[in-house]
Amino acid sequence: MVSSALTDLWYGFGIALEPHNVMWCFVGVLIGNIVGVLPGMGVLATISILLPLTFGMKPVGAILMLAGVFYGAQYGGAICSILLNLPCHPPHAVTCLDGYPMTKQGRGGVALGVTVIGSFIGASFGIMEMTFLAPILVQVALQFGPSEVCSLMLLGLLAGSTLARGSPIKGVAMTVFGLLLGIVGADIETGTPRFAFGITELDDGVEIVALALGLFGIAEFMNTVNQTAPIDTKYANVRLRDMWPSKKDFKEAFPAMIRGTFLGSLCALIPGTGPTIASFVSYAVEKKISKNPETFGHGNIRGVACPEASTHSSVQGDFIPTMSLGIPGDAVMALLLGALTIQGIVPGPQLISQHPDVFWGLIASFWIGNIMLVILNVPMIGIWVKLLTIPYRYLYPSAMFFICIGVYSTNNDMFQVGETVAIGIFGYILLQLGFHPAPILLGFVLGPRFEENFRRAMLISRGDLTVFLQRPISAFFVSMCVLLIVAQIFFRARGGKGPKVLVVPGAAE
């Protein structure tokens, strides 16, 4: 098992090291890093803008690049949190607590250095986890019939919508809304146009790029415009030689990184708990086990190292259910699945055997991309700090152009641009009503496959709903769903609250 995984990984390196793939990986992590640094720019919006540009590319290059944007942005987001106290990217919000005090004490460079080291350790572990775990998961998942797939999807959807941000009921409502949006267009079996309201452009369904850019582009800009605080860069002049942690710092931070890595990789295995939850949980744990918890919040280096390592290990681990089961854990993963589908690759357990180049090439590219990111972040820190000072008034109008041209070029159709505007307005209303739109994308991407499998399961069982409880694996997933709901109600009744997340630009993620 181990040796076959290593052989496959070796094959993956062969793919990922092809010159054009190295180039796409670099483009991805570079764009990701830039977007991560820029306050008010989201990963989701960036990936959706790039999505139409990948239509003409080979599947491997396209997915390497889009994935690179995701993990590259995590490196950039930490810079923003530590130097400016701006939690631009939700997973790094918790890093502000100790990162910014360190910056004020003139130790911002050390905090960044520790972040880069911790990120690399976390990411490496997450990649290892994926290398060995994904093939095992696939072995199990290949046995699944429609009823198992259906109940697993139900679990994925429930976890993704209730464990994320904000009220769980509202999260579920957004998922159902996403499922409804996924129905729009011709029915797969009969061809009847559904929810198209006589608009021929809607017969092909809602365009995923238009949906994502409406929700995470236009709606987000409407939410953020004129709300950003002026950026204060007076502590932000960090130079390369400030970044090396002293022996004492390193000794203190290293165990925290290992703990963070471990917690993050655990979170990655639970569907629906992405990097944001991983970083909050690991910060809380680190503070709890510390001998002097009162130093947390005043520039304790462990408060930076632990959540950052955790974020990165969970970011890489997030790919496990997405690539091996075809069940995305969050909106970014849903978007990447959408990208695969556009390339004509059917996501699911058969992906590894049918497209080994995509799967193993992607894993190998994670290593390459992470090494590139370390190189990008250490010597070039001065450039990233400069980027931090670009004001929002230049960013969002430029992004508006990229949104328009990006959506237009998906089908060379101006109708899609109008669709994006309409979705944007509705998305903004949802934001104002306290909904987080990310689960919409989850429901939208899984919806058609969910319906297809549900119909098939019912056809096989002759319309008997108890089939979901008769088959053991399916029954297990269903009971997990019930457990999840009961736990939610229990914690709510007890008044227990998840981590408080600040209202920040990019809040839609």
Next chain:
Amino acid sequence: MKPLRNLLTQKRDYYAGGLMTLIGVGAILEARHYNVGTLFHMGPGFFPIILGVVMSGLGVLIAGVAAVADAEDDDQMSYPKPEWFAWLCILAGPIFFIILGSYFGLLPATFACVFVSALGDRTSTLKGSLILATAVTVFGVGLFSYVLQVSLPMWRWG
């Protein structure tokens, strides 16, 4: 301040629940026209109707929870004052892009889109927006027309 805040938050959840119920009921009403079928042989209307029912239920639940609970438990939302002008600018950008792009080509569409949306930020100036729009137009048209060969012509009449 606190009771007022509660009232505001609760009202928001009533609207939120109402909207979800509205969507749910709308889905049911529309899906009724498709062939529903049975659980054994599901027609195109079956799944949408299930979702519609679930959605309406969730809407009622959202409003119900807001009515029972003291609305403190929701995540903190800020209530900034409405930015009508900025919203208008942001939405006008892509609308200009659609109109100018359809009749005059990529060049004027890009310029207008960036310029108009830039005006929405309170700190932006006319000059700054003009420069930004010009820069993005030069860069964007270069990238999309020459490198990526988007089918939209740079210039056209009517």
